[in-house]
Amino acid sequence: MKAVKRIIAWICISLGMQIAVLYYVDKYLFSTENVSSKIVSTKVEDNKGHKNSNISIEIPEYAENKSVSCDGQYLSYIENDRLKIVDTCTGDEENIELKDGLHMSYYKWAPDRNILLMAAKKRSEDKSKFIFYSYDADKGEKTKLQTKDEKETSFTASREAEVQDIELSPFTNMIYIKSGVKGGKNNIHKINIMQKIDKVESEISMIGDIKIIPNDDSIAYEATNKHKVYITGKSDSLNIDGVDKLCLIDVDDNDVVYLGEVENSLVLEGTKVKNIYCGIREKSLDKPKNDDNILKSKKGKCKKSKVHTNVCYKWNRITLDRAVDKKDIYVSRNGKVYVNDNLRGVVTELTSKEEFKYKGIFLQMYDGGIASISEGKLVDTPLK
Known part of the structure; x- marks a missing residue:
């Protein structure tokens, strides 16, 4: 009988310890809600079926940085230095205000949620500071990114620098930011699940497009002056036999990398692609080894990359x-490749050769549709 009581007592002690540990983890370790966890845990409902066809969304003539959310429900643009969000289902408008002394450097919609990621810039005499926010369009809530001990997620750069791109993976909860001066050197920073920010090592200083590899803690990025494409954590550029010049097009949800074979052309503006290559990883990343390069963290501590x-x-x-x-090349999250013909007003899916006609000026593609502007109004063309 004493043995049974002793066993029951030890079971109670064990359960009590487990409950205490779980309570600590839930209450303190993961208590800070971050943009990535919101994106993972919040499912977008399909509101397109409830869209009022009588609602006409007008876009101001001088609106800048126009874009739509992943499902096309929300339209965003800058007007008179203010960011506006328009619900295309209801016509409701929302102005996103920043504190005095801050201006919008860059913003971008999350790839699968109606959440906007924003980089605000605060300029001083000799440098700039970038502070990050998220805006949940469905809830109408703006949140400043900060760590669980309430330290803001930010980094400093030169006074002339701007944030040039933001890439987010809802699968790994990582956010990558490209910054720099137009035509000059670029840097990449990474925000992890705890909203801590670090500078990312890169093999080149003149960085073009960046695309996140969503199921892995890495990104693909291109060297614009070399026509090469790299992946963070890999010292050599990606190689395709018989192809000398490459550009980065996109990466889909299955981590397939899409590269373009660059055509030798005398055209100074833009990049002409004559073939597209889809890359499937055959071997996963091996255990990394330290090299002789030094990477500085936000606190100034040096560590080997x-x-x-x-x-x-x-x-x-x-x-x-x-x-x-x-x-003009677009890759859907499930790996369909589309090419836009602006002159014809037609988007073609390359595998099936199916064509989708749209009205007006092409704006962008989103999940399941094409957004365009005709006579100053937003036009939605479903991919059906």
Whole structure:
């Protein structure tokens, strides 16, 4: 009988300890809500079926940085230095205000949620400070990114620098930021799940497009002056036999990397792509080893960067009928490749050759549709 009582007592002690640990983890370790956790835990409902066809969304003539959310429900643009969000289902408008002394450097919609990521800039005499916010359009809530001990998520750069791109993965809860001066050197920073920010090591200083590899803690980025594409954590550029010049097009939800074969052209503006290559990783990243490069963290502490050597891709080619501008190629999250023809007002899906006609001036593609502007109004063209 004493043995049974002793066993029951130990079971109670064990359960009590487990409950205490779980309470601590829930209450303190993960108590700070962050933009990435919101994106993972909040599902977007399909409101397109409830859209009022009588509502006409007008876009001001001088609106800048126009874009729509992942499902096309929200339109955003800058007017008179103010960020406006318009619900295309109801016509309701919302002005996003920043504190005095801050201006909007860059913003971008999350890839699968109606959440806007914003980089606000605070300029001083000799430098700039970038502070980050998220805006949940469904809830109408703006949140400042900060760590659980309430330290704001921010970094400093030169006075002339701006944030040039933001990439987010809802799968790994990572956010990558590209910053720099137009035509000059660039830097990449990473915000982790705890909303701490660090500078990311890169193999080059002149960085073009960046695309997150959503199921991995890495990004693909291009060297604009070398026509090469790299992946963070890998010292060598991606290689395709017989192809000398490459550009980065996109990465889909299955981590397939899409590269463009750059056509030799005398055209000074834009990048012409004559073939598209889809890369599937055959070998996962091996255990990284330290190299001799030094990476500085936000606190100024130096640490050696980690380099992966065992990365191999199998490449499949999509042959194009003619060379097209890189900016006219779009890859959906599930890996469908589209090409936009501005002159014809037609978007073509390359595998099926299916064509989708739209009205007016092309704005962008979103999940399940095309957004365009015709006679100053937003036009929604479903991909059906």
